[in-house]
Amino acid sequence: MTDVYRRLANYLDNLPAGFPPTETGVELRILKRLFSQQEAQIAPGLTMMPEPAAVIAQRMGRDESELAPILEEMSKKGLIFRSTKGGEKHYMAAQFVVGIWEYHLNDLDESLIRDVNEYLPHLSKTRWFKQETKQMRVVPISQSINAEMSVMPYEIAEEIVKKQSKIVVSPCICRREHEMVGKGCGKPKEACLIFGTGAYFYEENGLGRSITQDEALAILNRGLEAGLVLQPGNAQKPSNICLCCGCCCQILKNMKMLDCPAQVVHSNYYAEVTIEDCTACEICIERCQMAAIEVKDTAEVAHDRCIGCGLCVTECPENAITLKQKAGTDRYVPPKHTYETYLRMARERGKI
Numbered sequence: 481m482t483d484v485y486r487r488l489a490n491y492l493d494n495l496p497a498g499f500p501p502t503e504t505g506v507e508l509r510i511l512k513r514l515f516s517q518q519e520a521q522i523a524p525g526l527t528m529m530p531e532p533a534a535v536i537a538q539r540m541g542r543d544e545s546e547l548a549p550i551l552e553e554m555s556k557k558g559l560i561f562r563s564t565k566g567g568e569k570h571y572m573a574a575q576f577v578v579g580i581w582e583y584h585l586n587d588l589d590e591s592l593i594r595d596v597n598e599y600l601p602h603l604s605k606t607r608w609f610k611q612e613t614k615q616m617r618v619v620p621i622s623q624s625i626n627a628e629m630s631v632m633p634y635e636i637a638e639e640i641v642k643k644q645s646k647i648v649v650s651p652c653i654c655r656r657e658h659e660m661v662g663k664g665c666g667k668p669k670e671a672c673l674i675f676g677t678g679a680y681f682y683e684e685n686g687l688g689r690s691i692t693q694d695e696a697l698a699i700l701n702r703g704l705e706a707g708l709v710l711q712p713g714n715a716q717k718p719s720n721i722c723l724c725c726g727c728c729c730q731i732l733k734n735m736k737m738l739d740c741p742a743q744v745v746h747s748n749y750y751a752e753v754t755i756e757d758c759t760a761c762e763i764c765i766e767r768c769q770m771a772a773i774e775v776k777d778t779a780e781v782a783h784d785r786c787i788g789c790g791l792c793v794t795e796c797p798e799n800a801i802t803l804k805q806k807a808g809t810d811r812y813v814p815p816k817h818t819y820e821t822y823l824r825m826a827r828e829r830g831k832i
Contacts, residue, residue: 485508485512485515485520488515488520488523489507489508491524492575494831495826496575496825496829497577497578497825498611500602500606502599504598506595506598506599509595510596514559514580514584514592515559519554519557522547522550522551522554523559523560523573525539526560526572526573528822529572530561530563530565530571530572531571532568532571533547533548533551533569536551536571548569552569556685558583559574559580560572560573560574561574561579562681563677563680563681576603577615577730578616578713581653582653583687584653585650585651585653585656585687588653588657588660590660593661594661597657605734608734609735611828613714613815613821613828614714614745615713615714615821616711616712616714617711617714617745617746617812617814618710618745618787618789619635620635620710620788621637621704621710623793624791624793626802630805632716634715634814637710637712637721640721641696641697642693643717644693645676646675646679646690647674647679647691648673648674648678648679648680648682648688648690648691649691649696650674650682650688651671651672651688652668652669652671652722652723652724652729653672654725654728655671655728657728658728665725665728667708667725667728668702668708672688672720672721672722673696673723674719675718676719677719678720699723700723704791706723706725707725707767707769707791708725709723709725709726709729709789710722711729714815715814715816715817715818715820715821716815717818718818725769726769726770735787736769736771740784740785741770741772742784742787745787746812747789747812748806749788749805750783750786750788750803751772751786751793751802751803752801752803752804753779753780753801754800755800758778758798759797759798759800760775760776761797762779763795763796763797764792764796764801765779767791768791768792769787770786770787771785772786773792779801790803
């Protein structure tokens with residue numbers, strides 16, 4: 481039985497985001513909780529391209545009429561991804577993060593939460609932080625951007641939202657799982673915005689509800705008030721925006737433990753203090769999710785820790801903190817589409 485799950489783990493590790501092995505085997509325990517043996521055998525037959533059941537069945541040497549309902553059920557369980565094209569169902573591989581883990585929003589229990597929280601720091605350290613191209617990036621809240629800046633539309637969350645025709649809001653799995661084990665922070669739960677094809681998948685699987693652009697913009701404003709970091713997918717046309725806190729978000733929480741978080745995040749900004757205007761009120765310390773600010777006589781920003789979210793800027797009562805754009809040579813231009821993001825990740829890992 482273990483060999484089936486080892487093959488599945490190796491398959492997931494060969495996907496762009498990876499699923500690295502551990503000495504404890506916690507990754508196998510996770511897969512055994514989520515996949516039946518039959519599902520563990522079938523999943524490696526899928527690719528990162530959406531395909532109809534007939535194509536997958538032919539490649540696997542299986543009967544389509546037998547395989548199709550299994551693929552449908554696996555997609556409903558959040559083990560693979562499903563989309564519809566021309567009225568026909570298509571299926572594709574789901575990565576563990578972002579993907580399978582998030583798709584189990586409604587199936588959490590304390591044992592799964594414990595295993596995943598043991599595993600994710602390892603995944604972050606060995607794959608996420610070492611990967612040159614990340615799955616997510618950080619954009620500043622628009623209220624922190626001044627008029628003199630030349631800002632691209634893909635760096636403004638509101639502009640991203642306004643281009644969407646289908647939006648679903650989903651509860652944040654990170655805050656839900658922390659709350660379930662008594663470590664909740666009380667910040668807004670409905671804080672993950674999903675767009676396009678992903679939005680239909682989330683809605684059909686009961687992972688979220690459809691909302692309007694105006695409702696999505698209101699959620700962004702509530703996130704600002706709560707001090708949440710904006711993390712869209714790493715593409716100019718992202719498939720999601722997550723509103724994240726440094727206490728629960730698995731990305732930010734593990735990033736915060738690093739000496740230099742700024743080195744492992746895609747962000748084009750950093751905060752800077754105008755010393756003569758600062759009154760050392762320490763409000764900025766409370767807003768910062770990366771422990772990047774220290775207040776002595778005045779506030780000081782550690783640029784190797786600042787991820788350019790802009791949260792400190794909007795709450796400074798003296799307007800002593802401003803957001804600065806990084807120099808042209810240091811500015812990051814995200815891939816145009818999510819598929820290009822995954823291609824870059826796969827190339828960097830030598831998987832294509």
